[in-house]
Amino acid sequence: MTVRAFFEAAKVEGVQSPYDTIHLKILYPAQIPDQLEKGRVIEPANPEKAPFPVVIFFNGYNCDAQQYQWLAVKLAERGLVVVLFNWITENLPGVISLTPGVDFEKMKPTIYPTAPTALALPALLTKLEQLQNQGVLAGMLDLQRIILGGHSAGGLVSLTNADPRFFPGVVASFSYGASSRGLLIIGYEPGTILPLPDSLPLLLMGGTRDGFMLTSSELYDVSPGDATLPVARTFQEAIAGGRNDSYLVILEGANHFSIVDEPDSTTVTPSLDLKATQSQEDLRLLMSEIIGLFIDTYVRHQPEASQELEQLLNSANPLIKSFERK
Template sequence: MNTTGSTTWVRAHRTAVRVPGTEAPYDTAHVTMRYPALEARNDVERMSGALAADSTGAPYPVVIVVPGINVASFGYLDLAVALARAGMVVVTFDWVAELFPGQFGLTPGVDLTAVGPDTYGTKPTTAALGAVLDAVALAQEEGPLAGLLDLDKIGLFGHSAGGTVTLQSARTEWFPQVRAVVTYGAHTMASQQSAMRRGRCFLHWSTHPCC
């Protein structure tokens, strides 16, 4: 992908990662890593669109986008492309899993076992972040981004519920490689939910109609 007048090409490396502690078929997050790329150098690259990474700016800092509930990664495409053109590798993901008891959809990985009054603060409130970080670490070892990532400069961008779990989960003792956090439409205010009927307290994620 590129636009008229832009000299920076952006391409995507896609992979998938299993999320520990989850069960099939809701155990796999599909991960996309957008990166600054070189213009096609031969017919194979022109035909396939699989462009080599531009190593000029490497090692590249990494930004992981943690989405809102039921917001597909495509919703962050403009952000991802803009950041990649600015010299970053931008990671988005789509994970269909349990949102709340009995409800399934696209999720930032809310860990319902981490938000009760007896467990809050003892572990990350998103089960996805660790798995996605593992996918980034693997991309540093093999594939088109091998050796081009700065794993000591990882930032998180969280939206809505994804912003909430990002704020709650970005502790140095859990994820020391995370150095920056930005959120949009997020808060950490707690609220009683219908789950209180079962003696548990969940967080109020957002008032946004889609997430």
């Protein structure tokens, strides 16, 4: 399926200019006509799989949205619309950075989990409503089937906001390299694992070579023991389960940046990560297949996808160290 993209911008209420603007890239399944209409610069959407469920992806800190385009393309090829975005703002005091928009005030022990923690999400949802009414995707979006996904801090945003109390259109969530450990600097006790909303299908993924899970221990005053423990503890302690639609997948040889196309060594510190011991390309292909089948199973309710997902996770694949479901 052909994938095309266009750009948009959205304002975040309550943030001072010039740091109140989000820049979006929206990828969608396109239909390329035999003869493109003269003067048209955006190809029409392919209506075959419309209305399209929408994936909103939250990047890690200082990870450009373009670094996740490989995943967005793979998901759009399956018939999804995918929103990537860049937001440069002062999310941490005194630090201007690319951010997924964690609301640290709402993450504090006195507030969490009674309020949403995604600063950018309301603006993104408003923009999607506008796109549903005009433009190349008009009438083709299924805003009652929104999936939140993310990497690192963006993964935490996707998991903590997969809550229909706050965002009724959100129906599932996935993450890579994310845990719900409570930060010491906002008031949590050492070793705290924050509870996650537990009413929607969740997919948590981590890698055995995730050095950031090891080197970030000073932020939480706890030694993780190994690179997978924070993600595993999140799955074990933050989710009650009981519906068999929550998954933990540990990828053998994957590091913190296995999900990005190429980490930017000028804005992040790849040296803090461990070296991946498996092909990054093979790991990304596997990630996209797991995520795609997870969405096809629990959002699009395709019975064959459920069988394929189970077969994939239960196969003797050297890239899959372990998986759990509850």
